[in-house]
Amino acid sequence: MAVDTFDTYLAEKTAYIEGKLTPALEREGVPAALYESMKYSLMAGGKRLRPMLVLAVLEAMGKPIERGVPFAVALEMIHTYSLIHDDLPAMDDDDLRRGKPTNHKVYGEATAILAGDALLTRAFSHIAEAYRGRLDVSAHTIVNLIAELGKRAGATGMVGGQMADIEGESKSLELHELEFIHEHKTGDLLIAALRGGGYLAEASEQQMEKLTRYGYCIGLAFQIQDDILNVEGDAAELGKAVGSDAERQKATYPSILGLAESKARLDALITEAKAALKDAGFAHSALSPLADYVRDRKK
Numbered sequence: 652m653a654v655d656t657f658d659t660y661l662a663e664k665t666a667y668i669e670g671k672l673t674p675a676l677e678r679e680g681v682p683a684a685l686y687e688s689m690k691y692s693l694m695a696g697g698k699r700l701r702p703m704l705v706l707a708v709l710e711a712m713g714k715p716i717e718r719g720v721p722f723a724v725a726l727e728m729i730h731t732y733s734l735i736h737d738d739l740p741a742m743d744d745d746d747l748r749r750g751k752p753t754n755h756k757v758y759g760e761a762t763a764i765l766a767g768d769a770l771l772t773r774a775f776s777h778i779a780e781a782y783r784g785r786l787d788v789s790a791h792t793i794v795n796l797i798a799e800l801g802k803r804a805g806a807t808g809m810v811g812g813q814m815a816d817i818e819g820e821s822k823s824l825e826l827h828e829l830e831f832i833h834e835h836k837t838g839d840l841l842i843a844a845l846r847g848g849g850y851l852a853e854a855s856e857q858q859m860e861k862l863t864r865y866g867y868c869i870g871l872a873f874q875i876q877d878d879i880l881n882v883e884g885d886a887a888e889l890g891k892a893v894g895s896d897a898e899r900q901k902a903t904y905p906s907i908l909g910l911a912e913s914k915a916r917l918d919a920l921i922t923e924a925k926a927a928l929k930d931a932g933f934a935h936s937a938l939s940p941l942a943d944y945v946r947d948r949k950k
């Protein structure tokens with residue numbers, strides 16, 4: 652896919668996904684401040700990469716992307732909850748996210764915690780409600796989606812990675828310890844997106860395995876680029892602070908390997924991700940430029 656075509660692809664898919672987010676929130680019976688706080692962060696922008704991966708897998712397998720929407724929306728809800736909580740004073744204590752004041756800065760800490768809790772819970776009920784009774788998605792697939800998301804977002808996945816990240820602060824970490832953090836804190840939700848797309852598209856075992864490998868590689872790559880951008884990115888473009896990792900003396904790829912070596916590792920991971928795609932027969936899908944996008948992104 653040519654670069655300008657891919658830019659159009661990204662813009663179209665982002666707009667498509669954004670249109671599906673607010674309608675998936677419950678409104679009736681929800682305290683107004685809680686609803687506003689949930690919507691504020693969900694609609695604050697963001698690359699929408701995780702939903703995009705779900706749709707790209709369906710597309711790669713010639714299935715209607717509409718089938719992936721509830722799962723894609725649920726992923727973005729979980730991702731958004733994780734960012735709200737990550738920004739709290741008890742965690743990274745950040746003031747800016749997606750170019751806007753962080754949730755707790757606007758709504759206060761208690762509401763921000765509850766908005767995160769409610770987005771996480773809604774993600775699961777939305778999957779169950781939106782897919783229930785559909786003829787094109789079996790009950791078996793719905794159970795697989797819920798299990799996948801629970802495993803990758805929870806203690807064995809993103810939450811566990813975040814815990815390891817917090818425990819690793821101000822310590823000098825070995826590379827394998829840093830990789831554990833990145834794999835789980837960031838990689839697992841990307842893997843969930845790809846595997847969820849795979850379940851919905853009825854991918855074979857072999858394709859699931861390759862999608863998982865692709866997700867592992869772009870997940871690590873994504874976080875390496877995040878670490879690099881924290882060193883040499885532009886805060887205005889990123890919509891969040893730069894230099895904060897060094898300030899907190901956080902172990903990162905650049906701090907352990909240096910910038911040049913980190914970039915070489917990033918390139919190697921993108922090459923490996925593309926090899927996995929080729930093996931699965933998805934080399935010509937949008938998943939290929941999406942891997943480049945993970946490496947080349949500036950925000």
Ligand SMILES: CC(C)=CCC/C(C)=C/COP(=O)(O)OP(=O)(O)O
Pocket residue numbers: 732733734736737743809810813836837877891
């Ligand atoms: C359960 C929770 C709270 C999970 C948080 C997961 C996550 C990927 C946070 C952002 O990481 P980061 O701090 O490296 O990135 P950023 O620079 O965007 O804050």
Ligand SMILES: C=C(C)CCOP(=O)(O)OP(=O)(O)O
Pocket residue numbers: 696697698699700730749836837873874877950
């Ligand atoms: C996993 C990390 C590094 C947190 C930020 O994720 P994104 O960079 O995908 O955030 P948005 O585009 O959704 O804001």
